[in-house]
Amino acid sequence: MCQDPLHAPPPPPFRASTPRLAAAILATVTVVLSAGLFPSSAAAQTSPTEANAIVRHVDDLLRGESSHGKVRMEVVTERWTRTMEMEMWSLGQDYSLVRVLSPSREAGTATLKVDRDIWNYLPRVDRTIKVPGSGMGGSWMGSHFTYDDLVRESSMVDDYDIEVAFEGARDGTEVWEFALTPLPEAPVVWGRLELVVRKRDRMPLEARYFDDRGELARTMTFSEFRTMDGRLVPTRLSMHPEDKPGERTTLHYEDLEFETGLPASFFSLQRLRGGP
Amino acid sequence: MNDRGFWLRVGWRNLGRHRRRTVITAMALAWGFAAVVLFSGILEGMGSDFIRSGTDLMAGQVRIQHPAYEPEREIWDVIGGDDGVPVAELLSRIRADPEVLGAAPRVYGAGIIASDSTSRGGLLMGIDPERETDVTHFLSGVLEGSPPEEGAYQVLLGQELARQLRTAVGEEVVLVAPSADGAMGNELFTVSGIVRTGIPEVDAAQVVLHIEDLQFLLALGAGDVHEVVVALRNPWDATEVADRLALDLADLASDMEVMAWQEFRPELVEFAGLIGGMNWLILIIVFLMAAFGVANTMLMATFERRREFAVVKALGMRPGRIVAMVVGEALILGILAVLAGALISLPLVLWLMHYPVDLTPIAGEQMFMDGLFRFVLRVEPSWDIPIRSAVGLVVTAVLAALYPALRAIRVPAAEALAGR
Numbered sequence: 001m002c003q004d005p006l007h008a009p010p011p012p013p014f015r016a017s018t019p020r021l022a023a024a025i026l027a028t029v030t031v032v033l034s035a036g037l038f039p040s041s042a043a044a045q046t047s048p049t050e051a052n053a054i055v056r057h058v059d060d061l062l063r064g065e066s067s068h069g070k071v072r073m074e075v076v077t078e079r080w081t082r083t084m085e086m087e088m089w090s091l092g093q094d095y096s097l098v099r100v101l102s103p104s105r106e107a108g109t110a111t112l113k114v115d116r117d118i119w120n121y122l123p124r125v126d127r128t129i130k131v132p133g134s135g136m137g138g139s140w141m142g143s144h145f146t147y148d149d150l151v152r153e154s155s156m157v158d159d160y161d162i163e164v165a166f167e168g169a170r171d172g173t174e175v176w177e178f179a180l181t182p183l184p185e186a187p188v189v190w191g192r193l194e195l196v197v198r199k200r201d202r203m204p205l206e207a208r209y210f211d212d213r214g215e216l217a218r219t220m221t222f223s224e225f226r227t228m229d230g231r232l233v234p235t236r237l238s239m240h241p242e243d244k245p246g247e248r249t250t251l252h253y254e255d256l257e258f259e260t261g262l263p264a265s266f267f268s269l270q271r272l273r274g275g276p
Numbered sequence: 277m278n279d280r281g282f283w284l285r286v287g288w289r290n291l292g293r294h295r296r297r298t299v300i301t302a303m304a305l306a307w308g309f310a311a312v313v314l315f316s317g318i319l320e321g322m323g324s325d326f327i328r329s330g331t332d333l334m335a336g337q338v339r340i341q342h343p344a345y346e347p348e349r350e351i352w353d354v355i356g357g358d359d360g361v362p363v364a365e366l367l368s369r370i371r372a373d374p375e376v377l378g379a380a381p382r383v384y385g386a387g388i389i390a391s392d393s394t395s396r397g398g399l400l401m402g403i404d405p406e407r408e409t410d411v412t413h414f415l416s417g418v419l420e421g422s423p424p425e426e427g428a429y430q431v432l433l434g435q436e437l438a439r440q441l442r443t444a445v446g447e448e449v450v451l452v453a454p455s456a457d458g459a460m461g462n463e464l465f466t467v468s469g470i471v472r473t474g475i476p477e478v479d480a481a482q483v484v485l486h487i488e489d490l491q492f493l494l495a496l497g498a499g500d501v502h503e504v505v506v507a508l509r510n511p512w513d514a515t516e517v518a519d520r521l522a523l524d525l526a527d528l529a530s531d532m533e534v535m536a537w538q539e540f541r542p543e544l545v546e547f548a549g550l551i552g553g554m555n556w557l558i559l560i561i562v563f564l565m566a567a568f569g570v571a572n573t574m575l576m577a578t579f580e581r582r583r584e585f586a587v588v589k590a591l592g593m594r595p596g597r598i599v600a601m602v603v604g605e606a607l608i609l610g611i612l613a614v615l616a617g618a619l620i621s622l623p624l625v626l627w628l629m630h631y632p633v634d635l636t637p638i639a640g641e642q643m644f645m646d647g648l649f650r651f652v653l654r655v656e657p658s659w660d661i662p663i664r665s666a667v668g669l670v671v672t673a674v675l676a677a678l679y680p681a682l683r684a685i686r687v688p689a690a691e692a693l694a695g696r
Contacts, residue, residue: 079458120460122462132388132394132396
């Protein structure tokens with residue numbers, strides 16, 4: 001955890017962005033689950049079309065349409081560990097709202113994202129503050145995610161060239177390992193991604209983010225796959241920044257519902273302040 | 277023939293044979309000497325002013341931090357680490373050093389500052405305003421209002437930051453900053469004043485708080501300070517004083533690093549090196565000119581005296597003595613020139629030393645290396661430059677006389693005596 005994230009002179013690479021994480025946190029986990037469409041045949045080599053389809057599935061899983069749920073965020077740093085309970089709503093990639101339920105000292109603190117803008121509501125001073133451009137590199141709620149991570153929007157399928165790097169058993173589990181290379185004009189900050197997907201149910205196990213120099217910057221691990229509101233999703237997401245060994249931010253989804261039918265107008269500054 | 281001053285006496289008499297030529301050559305050298313002394317002195321003065329302005333504005337000449345604080349600037353890397361440091365004792369011990377003018381504690385943070393209408397990223401600096409003015413000058417750039425007062429939740433904003441926030445003295449702003457315990461510190465503050473340092477990055481982002489208010493916002497204790505800045509009587513003593521303070525303060529805290537400006541502002545050191553290089557360049561150019569002037573004069577003098585050299589050679593004078601005669605003449609010429617040059621330059625140097633000429637009305641004030649620099653013609657008091665120049669000039673004169681002296685001993689005695 002860097003105390004000076006807003007102006008830390010050269011931002012460590014992991015902070016620069018996480019394409020999918022925005023969705024992972026704020027959009028919660030929505031599944032366009034279609035297990036039937038993709039029989040997990042381990043028989044033949046996976047074709048490029050199939051590879052694309054699998055990555056798209058994972059991408060959609062982590063991005064979702066509309067959702068509402070509760071999440072417990074645990075931030076572990078060298079210095080302190082803290083846990084927050086939060087309620088979150090999302091609509092597509094563009095709208096999301098997160099409100100802190102506990103600890104009580106911070107209850108009511110909320111974050112609203114609309115397109116590429118982020119506002120925080122601070123109940124202590126009863127003010128709504130838009131996060132300025134120069135503050136987007138700052139830590140979100142003390143976590144290892146930055147505001148930039150929350151607003152960045154890109155697609156694993158549309159912005160990356162996908163290759164099957166490995167297919168077979170890893171620690172006794174049949175997996176695909178995809179190597180994702182950014183397309184030349186893609187608006188992404190990563191040099192390369194690696195995505196490990198379990199064959200059995202197409203659940204992501206791990207995503208590794210490499211910086212421009214090809215060095216591992218952060219690792220996301222997915223676990224505790226459970227069915228929520230009729231969809232199989234990873235309910236535990238853990239992010240490990242490579243430059244802070246032993247530190248992590250973990251999100252536990254405790255309750256999730258999908259296709260909530262919330263209109264875009266729900267995501268308002270009034271709602272951010274806790275109003276109707 | 278055996279008295280030791282012989283060659284000097286001969287040299288002196290020889291100079292007297294062509295008084296006008298001697299005076300002209302000596303004056304040329306004297307002006308060269310005066311020019312070197314004056315310009316080098318002014319350059320040194322500028323160099324010193326640059327160093328001062330580069331450190332006095334905000335940085336200080338010596339600073340104390342946790343060894344790991346730079347460059348990540350983690351909030352908990354305070355002096356003394358987790359145990360903190362007895363700040364009052366630390367400051368009074370630093371101030372006890374005779375070379376120290378003042379010492380001031382600081383806390384830093386980064387966060388978001390929001391006015392009613394908009395928000396910006398802000399660099400938060402917590403200071404003790406009274407002690408800060410003993411060390412740095414940036415608080416003299418307060419345009420309106422005043423520095424933040426203790427316990428009043430006030431902030432002093434950089435001019436450009438205040439403009440961008442569309443806020444003014446007396447209005448409220450919110451500060452949000454990640455604090456040491458991982459929470460989002462947030463608090464309402466009143467704008468107490470607007471400051472202009474002249475450093476664009478600072479004026480566009482600096483939020484100055486009272487140190488206790490910032491410690492509270494960041495969930496730090498009273499013994500948690502990120503930096504102590506120290507001002508010295510003479511910036512050039514910084515390395516020495518830093519070493520001494522490191523020893524003196526070692527028992528107060530383990531995680532502590534004392535640095536001189538030469539370490540944390542290396543670009544200023546390069547600049548000082550540049551000034552030194554320019555001084556040598558001036559010295560070399562002027563003395564090359566002097567060398568040719570002396571060589572020319574001495575060559576003429578020896579050529580005129582072909583017959584004399586032939587006579588003394590014929591009488592059995594050893595070549596070494598002939599050389600000594602010619603070189604002695606140049607040596608006396610050089611010394612005369614230095615004396616004349618000192619007479620010329622002394623009033624100018626003294627004048628610029630005590631009554632610097634402020635060129636600010638013509639040149640304006642310039643921001644240079646994070647310091648506000650005023651162009652002032654001022655000679656840095658120093659014996660180094662005149663002594664170096666004087667020795668340089670005399671040595672140049674002597675070296676320049678060597679060639680004419682060698683010509684003198686090669687005069688073919690018989691032919692010269694025969695008038696051929």
